[in-house]
Amino acid sequence: MACCAALALLLGLVRGTWFRVFPGRRPAEPGFAPPARRSADGTTPAAPATTGRRRTARPAIAGSLLLGTAYGAAAYALAIAVLRATPVVRTLDGPWAARDVALVVLAVAALVAGLSRRGPASRPALLLGAGAAWTELGLVDMHLLGLFELRVAALPLDLLLHGSGPLLLVLAARRLTLSRPTTEASPT
Amino acid sequence: MTAVASRPDQGTTVLLPTDVPLLPPATRRSFLRTLASYAVLWLAGALPVALDAGDRTQALGLGLALPGGGLFHAGHPVWGATALAAVVLAVFAWWAAGPTVLPPVVWLLTAVLPAATLDDPAGSAQAAVAVLAVVPVLTVLAAAGHAVRHASQRGRGAALNRRLAEVRFPVTGAPSYPMDFPVVEHTDEDLRRLRAALDLALQPVEDFEGFTHLDQFREGALRYQLNALGYGLSMAQFTRTPAFRGYLAEAQRNTIDKVLQRRVWGYWALENAWGNLRRDKDPVPMGGNVMLTGFYGLQVGMYSLLNDERYFRPGSLTFRWDEDEAWPYDLPALAGNVRANVRESRFGLYPCEPNWIYTICNTFGLNTVLASEQLAASGEAGDVQERLRRSYESEFLRPDGRIVGVRSSHLGLSWNFWASPSVQLATTYWLHPGLPDLAHRTWWLIRDGWLRVEDGRVRTPRSIVSRLDPGSYKVGSDTFTLAVTAMAAREIGDEETARAAEATIAERPVEQRYGTERVADASGLANSYLNLGRFGRRSGLRDLVAFGPPREWRDGPVLDEAAYPDVLVARAVSDGAALDLVLAPGAGPLRTRIGLAQLHPGASYDVRGAREATVTADSQGRAALEVDLGGRTEVRISPAA
Numbered sequence A: 001m002a003c004c005a006a007l008a009l010l011l012g013l014v015r016g017t018w019f020r021v022f023p024g025r026r027p028a029e030p031g032f033a034p035p036a037r038r039s040a041d042g043t044t045p046a047a048p049a050t051t052g053r054r055r056t057a058r059p060a061i062a063g064s065l066l067l068g069t070a071y072g073a074a075a076y077a078l079a080i081a082v083l084r085a086t087p088v089v090r091t092l093d094g095p096w097a098a099r100d101v102a103l104v105v106l107a108v109a110a111l112v113a114g115l116s117r118r119g120p121a122s123r124p125a126l127l128l129g130a131g132a133a134w135t136e137l138g139l140v141d142m143h144l145l146g147l148f149e150l151r152v153a154a155l156p157l158d159l160l161l162h163g164s165g166p167l168l169l170v171l172a173a174r175r176l177t178l179s180r181p182t183t184e185a186s187p188t
Numbered sequence B: 001m002t003a004v005a006s007r008p009d010q011g012t013t014v015l016l017p018t019d020v021p022l023l024p025p026a027t028r029r030s031f032l033r034t035l036a037s038y039a040v041l042w043l044a045g046a047l048p049v050a051l052d053a054g055d056r057t058q059a060l061g062l063g064l065a066l067p068g069g070g071l072f073h074a075g076h077p078v079w080g081a082t083a084l085a086a087v088v089l090a091v092f093a094w095w096a097a098g099p100t101v102l103p104p105v106v107w108l109l110t111a112v113l114p115a116a117t118l119d120d121p122a123g124s125a126q127a128a129v130a131v132l133a134v135v136p137v138l139t140v141l142a143a144a145g146h147a148v149r150h151a152s153q154r155g156r157g158a159a160l161n162r163r164l165a166e167v168r169f170p171v172t173g174a175p176s177y178p179m180d181f182p183v184v185e186h187t188d189e190d191l192r193r194l195r196a197a198l199d200l201a202l203q204p205v206e207d208f209e210g211f212t213h214l215d216q217f218r219e220g221a222l223r224y225q226l227n228a229l230g231y232g233l234s235m236a237q238f239t240r241t242p243a244f245r246g247y248l249a250e251a252q253r254n255t256i257d258k259v260l261q262r263r264v265w266g267y268w269a270l271e272n273a274w275g276n277l278r279r280d281k282d283p284v285p286m287g288g289n290v291m292l293t294g295f296y297g298l299q300v301g302m303y304s305l306l307n308d309e310r311y312f313r314p315g316s317l318t319f320r321w322d323e324d325e326a327w328p329y330d331l332p333a334l335a336g337n338v339r340a341n342v343r344e345s346r347f348g349l350y351p352c353e354p355n356w357i358y359t360i361c362n363t364f365g366l367n368t369v370l371a372s373e374q375l376a377a378s379g380e381a382g383d384v385q386e387r388l389r390r391s392y393e394s395e396f397l398r399p400d401g402r403i404v405g406v407r408s409s410h411l412g413l414s415w416n417f418w419a420s421p422s423v424q425l426a427t428t429y430w431l432h433p434g435l436p437d438l439a440h441r442t443w444w445l446i447r448d449g450w451l452r453v454e455d456g457r458v459r460t461p462r463s464i465v466s467r468l469d470p471g472s473y474k475v476g477s478d479t480f481t482l483a484v485t486a487m488a489a490r491e492i493g494d495e496e497t498a499r500a501a502e503a504t505i506a507e508r509p510v511e512q513r514y515g516t517e518r519v520a521d522a523s524g525l526a527n528s529y530l531n532l533g534r535f536g537r538r539s540g541l542r543d544l545v546a547f548g549p550p551r552e553w554r555d556g557p558v559l560d561e562a563a564y565p566d567v568l569v570a571r572a573v574s575d576g577a578a579l580d581l582v583l584a585p586g587a588g589p590l591r592t593r594i595g596l597a598q599l600h601p602g603a604s605y606d607v608r609g610a611r612e613a614t615v616t617a618d619s620q621g622r623a624a625l626e627v628d629l630g631g632r633t634e635v636r637i638s639p640a641a
Helices: A002-021 A061-084 A096-116 A123-144 A154-177 B025-050 B055-065 B069-073 B077-097 B102-117 B125-164 B188-202 B222-239 B246-259 B267-276 B290-306 B331-344 B359-375 B381-393 B421-431 B436-449 B479-492 B495-506 B524-535 B540-547 B551-555
Strands: A052-055 A089-091 A148-150 A183-186 B010-012 B169-171 B317-320 B326-329 B356-358 B406-408 B452-454 B457-459 B510-513 B516-519 B558-561 B567-574 B579-585 B590-597 B604-608 B614-616 B623-629 B633-639
Touching: A061 A089, A061 A096, A061 A123, A061 A148, A096 A123, A123 A148, A123 A154, A148 A154, B025 B055, B025 B125, B055 B069, B055 B102, B055 B125, B069 B077, B069 B102, B069 B125, B077 B102, B125 B436, B169 B436, B188 B222, B188 B246, B188 B516, B188 B524, B188 B567, B222 B246, B222 B290, B222 B524, B222 B540, B246 B290, B246 B558, B290 B331, B290 B359, B290 B540, B317 B331, B326 B331, B331 B359, B331 B381, B356 B359, B359 B381, B359 B421, B359 B540, B381 B436, B421 B436, B421 B479, B436 B479, B452 B495, B457 B495, B479 B495, B479 B524, B479 B540, B495 B524, B516 B524, B551 B567, B558 B567, B558 B579, B579 B590, B579 B623, B614 B623, B623 B633
Parallel strands: none
Antiparallel strands: A052 A183, A089 A148, B010 B169, B317 B326, B356 B406, B452 B457, B510 B516, B558 B590, B567 B579, B579 B633, B590 B623, B604 B614, B604 B633
16 A cells, blocks of 8 residues: 555646646546436436526636746756756856846746636647747757757757747647637536 | 344464465566566676677666666766666556556666767776676565565564464354344435435446546546445445345446446556557456456446346446447356456466556455355356465465565565555455455454554554545545445454444544535545445355345345435345335425335235235236335335235
8 A cells, every 4th residue: 555655646746736737627526426316116307408508717818828838937947957967968158147037037927927817727828838938948048048058969859858849839739729619508 | 333143153263374485486486587587687788798898788788787777887877867767667657557568668768778879878897897786786685685574474473373373263154044134224324325325326327427537547446436336335235225126226237337338447458458468458358457357246246146137148248349349248257257367377366457466356356256156156166265265375475464465477576565454454354255264364463463442433553554545546534444444344243443433434524415425535435435334244245245145135025116315215124025114205205106026926915104005916026005204114015914
């Protein structure tokens, strides 16, 4: 069971992070089922007729974009910090302090602005924001400010670093094109 | 609360085996194979170093001898540690979901990538020797540690045996009718808990509202929730309402039919592919998946013993993948699969997830065989029982009596913490029908050193292990452990501990809705196991699974139709000729009809407690009565004088 516990903790952490990023995906807490009914002869009485439809709340696109930008910037900052501690990356001289401050300001501002918008999160918009932030920050750090360079396997790692942002953008675009109407049946 | 049966006990002394070897035979074979396989990898690392092959070849070889070895050797300890962590994580994923290919693939990648991409993969000779020494040294240390622990456990086992020699375990034999088949009445609280389970089970087969939806691989999977839900309903029928079919039997059938949904069992196609490298999706395979066949077989078996034999018809349990692919089974076929797997396995026990053998899962396999045997004798149940007994007493037992919870069939390895008391608790309960003496001994060991009862409350250790709810993977509450404690204690006959566990749980908050009730902040799995303990009785599972209900219950008059939740059935029992019912309104006072079945066709019956004073069975042995339900109402139908 200790291994179960370790697995449970790991799953809990992953799920917690996932639902912070995509709060609209959090499933309802399990518990009670709808009340069942059976007539005396064992048949199921007809369900009450559906009398109306309601429109679900529209997702907050702008808020989700900002949140995605904040998450993308934070993930990028963390990834680069880890990479710099390894032999893969060579750190170069440059305006690191200004860059760090700007990065924190960007992430915090986007987070605060994103959280202040009401409404369920839009997953494509989150992906869009995160992908854009990741791509732009990578290009600025490496090719505009020249803050670091890749020491080993430069081409594949460069593609991986800069390509993951556009990959998120493609995923976001795909999900946007697959969006469905937001009406659903409402029980009486 | 269920009354404790008063059958005479067969006092039995059960000592721990004194000859448990350091490595039992099947385990030793797997372990030696593992060592031989690693020796090949080690040579692949040592030879390039010894022959002074190129730097990249040495990096590759050292990466094969130790995950991250090439990186450590080249002076990149952070990357080396990352590579090592990746392989450990892959092993973890292998254990969690069975992808056997993952650890070797990750290991290979951590060897190949650095060798191919490092600008300067060279390292010193001393570093190479250090990398090559790590696994052999750790292996020797682990073996020495195991030998020391084993010797210490043998000492503890000998001391325990001196005390066990003085203990006579009250193992119950075949029950006698009627004295060993007590039928008690549901309390109001029982009925509220039962209604929560009925609502879950009676929703349309394709609906899963109120269930936990996490993953379909581990303990939070839908199949385990459905199994536990079915067990609880069956146990309620066995100890409270054996003569009631109606919506209670339908609810059990629904849980059985839900398991046949592809979303419940389809995980096996994936596990079989990445764990056994087989494309076969059949969920009743040779060599594994006892976590489905064993658990499900017992669920179907309990229903069949109490109600009817519809699941003995060929194809009655058909696992359908799509329009083209389906695998038709029935209960005897599931039991036959378990028997064949036990015979074929060199461990006796066989795997759940590919490669991973769990002792708890195999108790369900044995129970499936026993339940099926009551209705369709194969004559092989005794052989299965003996093979499993040998295995539980050698390959999966420590000398101090702790059951080893899991073992890798490929590697022979286990983890010590998988011998934790939580594993012992559940195993005690599910082992009782087939190997009651071992279950009693295990319970005695739990009560001797782990579980404390103080002031009428159970105190579980404040460890993470006892505070895990495997139905939701949440840590922090010991409700699940207490549920299993109540189940095991009641089944074994330790009513004091069972009541203490229930009293401890009773202090937890509950949720109520629509006349139903469940323990709050506990998973659906935990709530179903709470029901199983609540509705259990001494040797309840053993009497049902290993011996079956009395013929009078199966063939006598039954209440076959009642409206839900208008008519709650608190007690229903037949003596083979008469039928006694205790009914209660579930949705306010009403006049309602109830349907009876299995009466003697054309026979007249006297009726008490209904609007009719007499009733005559039709040619099918059926009849209907009208009942005014204003509160608790007793109804008796007996052959006319």
